[in-house]
Amino acid sequence: MQWLESDFADSCDFELIGIGSHLGPHRLCWELNGSLNWNLKYFTMLEIPQRQGQTEHVVYRDSDSITFSVALVANRISGGVIARFQGAAHFDYLLQIGEGEVSAAEWLTSIRKMKDVTYVQKLDPLHSGAMEHLALLDLAETSSPELV
Secondary structure, X not given: OHHHHHHHHHHOOEEEEEEEEOOXXXXXXXXXXXXXXXXXXXXXXXXXXXXXXXXXXXXXXXXOOOOOOEEEEEOEEOOEEOOOOOOHHHOOEEEEEXXXXXXXXXXXXXXXXXXOEEEEEEEOHHHOOOHHHHHHHHHHHOOOHHHO
């Protein structure tokens, strides 16, 4: 399956940040929007197969920015998680940042200063266990949220 891994590596054009916070997703988006001058809005629900059925993880996306793409995904919910490996299962949220003018390392500094964020860490998308699910967001980006 080496060819499959190299396909994912070639298509991985985003960086991933794990965020721990006690805030709900809507409130965290509001805080990120205020602190980072983003415009995160509800985008879609990702349906993730789990051992005991399926879970729905809310996705917020900044669709107004033309210089970069960013999406906040609820990672850990009561029924399961999206990212499972290398400690990623402990993060409440995943922040997917596409290629653009600002790197994830620069956003990390700003996010760490937020009082409602308990911990934040850059993750390797290829080894987090979430790559195949987050790659779907790239496909959904060109279609309307109703079609996803």
